[in-house]
Amino acid sequence: MEKQFRSVAQLSDLPPGTCLSIELPEAGIALFNVKGEVFALDNTCPHAGGPLGEGCLTGDLVACPWHGWKFNVRTGACLKNPSPSWQVTRYETRVVNGEVQVLLPISQSSSTTKSLGNEGVGAAHETA
């Protein structure tokens, strides 16, 4: 499947130590800033669907806001159930001109240019 980088957020909306939920028409994306490195996972926790981008980020681990399962944001691995079937999909990221871009499959809805705005962007969450 063909993929392309798409801008999904402004880096200024994702300070180090925070995470962010982004709802796109085709997927929910969780963004994480670990000391300036940006990572992206599928936003849906494999346990019961909690929004990982609204979790608590500590180092490179995010705790799901619903039941606290922890995931490595670099790999998507689940600490509680390390089997690959519980691993969260990881997306490649890059930052270009202050915009966070995520490598996503090209779909009909993503092939049109959209303004970024704040639509679908959740609040950044401070962590300890």
Ligand code: FES
């Ligand atoms: S929904 Fe994420 S730990 Fe339960």
